[in-house]
Ligand SMILES: Nc1ncnc2c1ncn2[C@@H]1O[C@H](COP(=O)(O)OP(=O)(O)OP(=O)(O)O)[C@@H](O)[C@H]1O
């Protein structure tokens with residue numbers, strides 16, 4: 001459903017003192033490969049600045065990966081729903097993108113449209129819903145993200161966290177078969193974070209026979225493991241580990257075990273049990 005092979009990305013070097021990736025640029029992705037199958041639910045986890053948002057933007061064709069010197073052949077490949085996002089025909093790419101919902105880290109709302117218009121615009125352009133159906137979805141989602149009162153407000157009238165929640169509602173509004181959420185809960189209180197995670201889960205569950213593929217990028221270990229069994233763990237532009245987090249937390253490399261474990265071992269025991277942490281891990285840290 002989503003496949004990245006050996007994807008590299010270098011941004012033109014500007015600031016001095018940044019890790020330099022050779023020819024005057026900063027190599028932010030150093031060969032990223034992973035595959036998501038239809039209906040899979042996956043967390044893309046890694047520390048701030050490791051390249052998660054860049055991976056997502058490349059996966060949906062918003063940002064091109066690096067090319068070889070001849071400028072023709074990309075070093076890696078990016079396919080979404082079997083369509084090559086950088087060589088496929090424009091019509092094919094447009095068709096596959098209509099099945100994708102993406103909530104950006106910064107909201108990325110149209111700032112000249114109200115909240116209501118932002119959601120309707122997505123539904124009108126990407127679905128065949130009737131106006132009455134759109135109205136129902138709009139009301140349901142805005143209430144769900146606790147923003148029912150913002151329908152006629154413009155993005156600049158909302159806080160950053162509110163804008164992100166509108167972005168999440170917009171991504172859910174089109175019932176996409178591939179839904180991607182970049183830091184959906186960053187900066188939100190625990191209650192709202194849980195509501196948002198549940199809404200994303202419901203989206204995954206609500207399409208029998210044609211399962212949705214869900215990808216959440218986060219730097220928060222707890223969010224990542226609550227969201228999905230499979231975690232793709234990145235650091236400094238490479239995939240460090242990819243697999244069921246209960247295996248990684250017990251049998252991953254030292255760095256992997258430390259990164260996954262360090263935030264969890266301070267948790268309340270009952271809460272930790274609720275996360276279904278492996279028994280060996282619970283025994284080792286809570287005695
Ligand atoms: N358009 C850009 N131009 C130059 N550098 C960029 C650009 N976008 C991202 N970067 C750099 O790429 C690196 C990875 O950024 P990215 O946003 O992908 O990380 P992230 O893992 O999503 O971080 P966070 O957890 O803070 O959201 C950072 O060093 C960032 O400065």
Ligand SMILES: [Mg+2]
Pocket residue numbers: 052053054105182183
């Ligand atoms: Mg990011």
